[in-house]
Amino acid sequence: xxxxxxxxxxxxxxxxxxxxxxxxxxxxxxxxxxxxxxxxxxxxxxxxxxxxxxxxxxxxxxxxxxxxxxxxxxxxxxxxxxxxxxxxxxxxxxxxxxxxxxxxxxxxxxxxxxxxxxxxxxxxxxxxxxxxxxxxxxxxxxxxxxxxxxxxxxxxxxxxxxxxxxxxxxxxxxxxxxxxxxxxxxxxxxxxxxxxxxxxxxxxxxxxxxxxxxxxxxxxxxxxxxxxxxxxxxxxxxxxxxxxxxxxxxxxxxxxxxxxxxxxxxxxxxxxx
Amino acid sequence: xxxxxxxxxxxxxxxxxxxxxxxxxxxxxxxxxxxxxxxxxxxxxxxxxxxxxxxxxxxxxxxxxxxxxxxxxxxxxxxxxxxxxxxxxxxxxxxxxxxxxxxxxxxxxxxxxxxxxxxxxxxxxxxxxxxxxxxxxxxxxxxxxxxxxxxxxxxxxxxxxxxxxxxxxxxxxxxxxxxxxxxxxxxxxxxxxxxxxxxxxxxxxxxxxxxxxxxxxxxxxxxxxxxxxxxxxxxxxxxxxxxxxxxxxxxxxxxxx
Numbered sequence: 158x159x160x161x162x163x164x165x166x167x168x169x170x171x172x173x174x175x176x177x178x179x180x181x182x183x184x185x186x187x188x189x190x191x192x193x194x195x196x197x198x199x200x201x202x203x204x205x206x207x208x209x210x211x212x213x214x215x216x217x218x219x220x221x222x223x224x225x226x227x228x229x230x231x232x233x234x235x236x237x238x239x240x241x242x243x244x245x246x247x248x249x250x251x252x253x254x255x256x257x258x259x260x261x262x263x264x265x266x267x268x269x270x271x272x273x274x275x276x277x278x279x280x281x282x283x284x285x286x287x288x289x290x291x292x293x294x295x296x297x298x299x300x301x302x303x304x305x306x307x308x309x310x311x312x313x314x315x316x317x318x319x320x321x322x323x324x325x326x327x328x329x330x331x332x333x334x335x336x337x338x339x340x341x342x343x344x345x346x347x348x349x350x351x352x353x354x355x356x357x358x359x360x361x362x363x364x365x366x367x368x369x370x371x372x373x374x375x376x377x378x379x380x381x382x383x384x385x386x387x388x389x390x391x392x393x394x395x396x397x398x399x400x401x402x403x404x405x406x407x408x409x410x411x412x413x414x415x416x417x418x419x420x421x422x423x424x425x426x427x428x429x430x
Numbered sequence: 431x432x433x434x435x436x437x438x439x440x441x442x443x444x445x446x447x448x449x450x451x452x453x454x455x456x457x458x459x460x461x462x463x464x465x466x467x468x469x470x471x472x473x474x475x476x477x478x479x480x481x482x483x484x485x486x487x488x489x490x491x492x493x494x495x496x497x498x499x500x501x502x503x504x505x506x507x508x509x510x511x512x513x514x515x516x517x518x519x520x521x522x523x524x525x526x527x528x529x530x531x532x533x534x535x536x537x538x539x540x541x542x543x544x545x546x547x548x549x550x551x552x553x554x555x556x557x558x559x560x561x562x563x564x565x566x567x568x569x570x571x572x573x574x575x576x577x578x579x580x581x582x583x584x585x586x587x588x589x590x591x592x593x594x595x596x597x598x599x600x601x602x603x604x605x606x607x608x609x610x611x612x613x614x615x616x617x618x619x620x621x622x623x624x625x626x627x628x629x630x631x632x633x634x635x636x637x638x639x640x641x642x643x644x645x646x647x648x649x650x651x652x653x654x655x656x657x658x659x660x661x662x663x664x665x666x667x668x669x670x671x672x673x674x675x676x677x678x679x680x681x682x683x684x685x686x687x
Contacts, residue, residue, distance in 0.1 A: 217558050241564040248562070255559035258550075269563045321563075 174223030201378030207361035248323035254314040256302040263298040288316040308339035475578030491590035495597025516613035517620030519598035528591035533637035541645040545666040548649025549659035576642035583638030629687020
């Protein structure tokens with residue numbers, strides 16, 4: 158088939174996709190192709206549709222119109238059973254990890270291998286430990302997800318997402334809620350996985366420094382349109398609003414402007430709260 | 431006019447929910463005949479829903495039986511018929527109180543827990559995580575829970591009845607002085623296995639289907655928020671309890687059990 162979005166070799170392509178939740182339109186006529194074996198970062202403010210783009214690719218939500226091509230198949234009209242075939246080629250790292258909270262870390266990673274392979278228990282254990290080592294986790298086999306720190310949950314989720322050797326890896330806000338050291342550790346992991354395994358990677362984020370360092374391509378979701386380009390291209394865009402999005406000082410300026418616009422908090426205001 | 435409109439919308443929503451519930455039941459049945467068999471999950475659920483309910487079922491069964499024994503004795507003694515206490519306690523427990531109270535207790539303890547567990551999995555994207563691993567959440571999570579509920583309900587109901595009969599014996603024979611032989615013989619002669627016991631088991635199975643289906647459906651379809659999980663848990667208890675009482679009447683009216 159011809160991939161939607163214009164590029165036949167693109168593993169993920171959107172063509173004129175519109176997605177709404179009730180009356181709130183999140184994506185309108187969105188078209189975009191994500192290149193093979195590259196890291197594409199989807200940027201945008203809160204509620205701009207970053208997570209929705211990933212969930213559309215995963216088939217977890219369905220668009221109102223348009224076509225979505227994933228790994229050579231048009232998934233738009235697929236049934237859940239048909240989608241399972243496509244999902245075998247996908248891995249997804251959810252924002253909160255989505256690890257099964259009743260299973261240990263080891264069992265969480267072993268679960269997809271038990272479900273979809275005929276590996277022996279020893280082979281599964283070897284594979285799980287190899288993936289845990291790859292993401293820098295050791296000695297956590299018997300811990301439950303609730304006993305892990307935020308960064309460890311993200312790394313365990315990443316290990317589970319890649320354990321079935323997916324062609325495409327979707328990462329939903331992998332840096333959210335992490336300290337700077339954990340951010341750099343996850344970022345390095347993602348880059349290493351992309352370079353060594355050649356996985357096409359789509360990362361939703363609003364973490365600008367990481368995006369500038371790791372992205373081969375950036376998709377910037379704005380209210381009325383989406384822009385694509387390399388981080389450098391978008392950083393030097395002629396539109397100051399778009400270029401400003403990549404300015405790390407923008408947060409400070411936004412905070413300053415909000416502070417001047419907001420009414421002052423008075424003692425009585427607190428007392429009345 | 432607004433009242434009639436609201437009534438109409440409520441009716442439409444009710445029919446819509448019924449349709450979705452029927453569709454969900456169909457998916458559970460289809461999952462049950464689709465490999466792989468989820469034996470381990472089923473056994474785990476039987477433990478959680480059944481074994482962990484044993485204490486509450488035994489205690490409540492004993493208490494209800496003792497109350498029945500006392501009330502039955504106080505009523506029967508006015509007519510000089512206290513020797514029929516075993517029959518009164520037995521038939522009350524086997525035909526009505528055993529399956530109904532067991533189902534209500536199980537709804538409160540295990541049904542609400544089932545809805546909350548599945549609802550939390552929805553809110554924390556664990557079910558989406560399963561979908562991304564090409565695993566049907568209904569097959570892995572909902573189906574074993576629903577079938578475990580159907581399996582444990584008649585067993586728990588039987589245990590409740592046995593504890594109730596023992597409670598009735600303690601209250602009637604040991605405390606109020608009714609002859610023990612009369613208690614047992616009146617119980618034996620009054621209870622017909624093919625009618626009373628089979629009917630009791632039928633009710634328990636139907637209630638198990640109701641609680642299992644409603645709890646898993648409410649959890650599976652809850653809003654992915656803490657308020658959504660809370661609402662799903664509450665509505666499971668309310669809807670399942672009302673459904674149990676309505677179906678109890680329907681079964682009794684249709685088959686006289």
